[in-house]
Amino acid sequence: MSRADWVDADHDSCNTRAEVLILESRIPATVEAGCKVPAGEWYSYYDGITVTARSGLDIDRMVPLV
Template identity: 45%
Template sequence: MPVAAEHREGQKRDLYKHWNKGLNAGDGCGTRTEVILSKAAPAPLVAAGCKLTGGSWRSAHDDVVVTDAARLDVDHFVPLVEVYGFEQVAWSAARREAYTNDQASPDTLCTYAAAWIGAKVRWGLAVAKKRPEQPSELLKPQPRAISTPLMEGFSVPQP
């Protein structure tokens, strides 16, 4: 990965089109729902309009089990603000939409560091010159295993 200075001038979340029609445009489920469905165990029932009923999801971060898909957030391993900050050449709207809706995330056996590095490399993003934890540091042997997310940036919003 190249090393570069980060730039954030002009960054806006709406530069990245979220939750397009997904991999199966005819099923009525957008990318966000497809990701949620792919990580459910057991899977929910999918009704007309892609309304989900049932199912459950377990967070590998904290072992919390969620049974309401509306409580789930789906984010990116490399956050959009960082993607923008390290685009080597300004991306087109189509490339930004493709990144935002990318479902080629690693499975849960990959470490967060490997997923983060993989996303940076796959999308041609640079890393900062001075960062508290450089990717090379993340790959050094750790005293205990690195926790891996259930899905890209999976989290359960707290009330």
């Protein structure tokens, strides 16, 4: 997904990716001007590892199949 695909639905200057990074960080995420999230700590439930570099994360949509 390209950077242009991330939207700021609530117009708070944080796009969807930034909102997820802030919400899911296990420690308080660092948030800079323009809602840039340079640091945090995220746990991958899929492979059981902790990631501290946001560039090491892929954020995908989960759609339940009923």
